[in-house]
Amino acid sequence: MSEDVRPEEHHDHVHGHTHPTGLKGWLHEDFVPHSHDVTDSIDDALEASNEGVRAVKVSLVVLGITAAAQLGIVAISGSVALLADTIHNFSDALTAVPLWIAFVLGRRAATTRYTHGYGRAEDLAGLFIVAMIALSAVVAGVESIRRLADPQPLDNLGWVMAAGVVGFAGNEAVAVYRMRVGRRIGSAALVADGVHARTDGFTSLAVVLGVVGVWAGFPIADPLVGLLITAAILILLWGTARDVGRRLLDGIDPDLTHRARRALESEPGIVGVEDVRLRWTGHRLAVQARLLLPAGTTVAGADRTAAAAEHAVRRALPAVGTVDLTVTAAANAPITGR
Known part of the structure; x- marks a missing residue:
């Protein structure tokens, strides 16, 4: 997936941890x-x-x-x-x-x-x-x-x-x-x-x-x-x-990983999300994941789902640079060309 810059979007400042007051x-x-x-x-x-x-x-x-x-x-x-x-x-x-x-x-x-x-x-x-x-x-x-x-x-x-x-x-x-x-x-x-x-x-x-x-x-x-x-x-x-x-060491706030997974799982047409990986390169966040799609999904349908999933990740996370999503049919069933 190519990088899609969306400067008009805003993100909530959410943490997976608390601070003293x-x-x-x-x-x-x-x-x-x-x-x-x-x-x-x-x-x-x-x-x-x-x-x-x-x-x-x-x-x-x-x-x-x-x-x-x-x-x-x-x-x-x-x-x-x-x-x-x-x-x-x-x-x-x-x-x-x-x-x-x-x-x-x-x-x-x-x-x-x-x-x-x-x-x-x-x-x-x-x-x-x-x-x-x-x-x-x-x-x-x-x-x-x-x-x-x-x-x-x-x-x-x-x-x-x-x-x-x-x-x-x-x-x-x-x-x-x-x-x-x-x-x-x-x-x-x-x-x-x-x-x-x-x-x-x-x-x-x-x-x-x-x-x-x-x-x-x-x-x-x-x-x-x-x-x-x-x-x-x-x-x-x-x-x-x-x-x-x-x-x-490519350490990441676990809350970012959870948010990425939730954003992907919430997209229609995705039945499972595996191998979610995030890393910072300077001040840009790179995201990788494998998406499981229903058996019999067409190539065109898989492309549309992956594109929608990328947009969902960019909405959910800050400073996203590259998003690399691969698609696989659930239970290793083929993705058809129709």
Whole structure:
């Protein structure tokens, strides 16, 4: 079955699992975010890729402005430590470039070598982002332990706090934006990049809380908050690595499989559905299934039933790319040519 783009259709945001509510739900969403296989997704593949690229561009601009503001504070305060943190934030912003390249690659048509296209480049970019989050956790942890073992006085506390507030605000805004777009287009890698921005924001927040602790007469608060932030980054890392790893292993939300099966079984003329398989390739969902038709079904009738079944799947699921349906007569009876 060929890909049939239907951008005018909308899908219900339905999950096969539940989330905590209230304060616990807020903490769960902030500290264990996930990509949500079932999304209110954009159906058109090119439009989804374009929105992903747009999200990367906008976030790079916002992070660039954030870094420039921090650089201005560095120039005023003369703090070498702030300069190092600003350079770190700027370099972390550039991790979005591989994702940008992956979105552009994903637009390319399949070839005789890459017969499924280049959508997997997006998942590889997600793996790179997971590695960067892990590196952020290591750097934050080592720096916190070093400051516990060898406490260093904080200078220019007002400027340090200002830089931390700017860094946290800029990174958190980018994190929310990236994750929202990533969930809408079905991109686990873009969600992971949003988590990466959030980890950088947490690092800046640690600076702010550390300054508050020093002002309150607890100089050890700075490294202790750093260790707390390290733990938060590790929790974020777990959820992100889980989602990206599932994509690489062709893991799928079971609810999507159930919805695909129900959509196929509800079509008139189908007496059974077997071997239902779904997989994500980047932010597009590929569907395979074998349809059992009544004995004596004609070839023309089988084609009509398969076409109707494909449309049913596209209505039931988000971000559907290719749909590959094979038809077989029930009890191995032949499908006639009449």
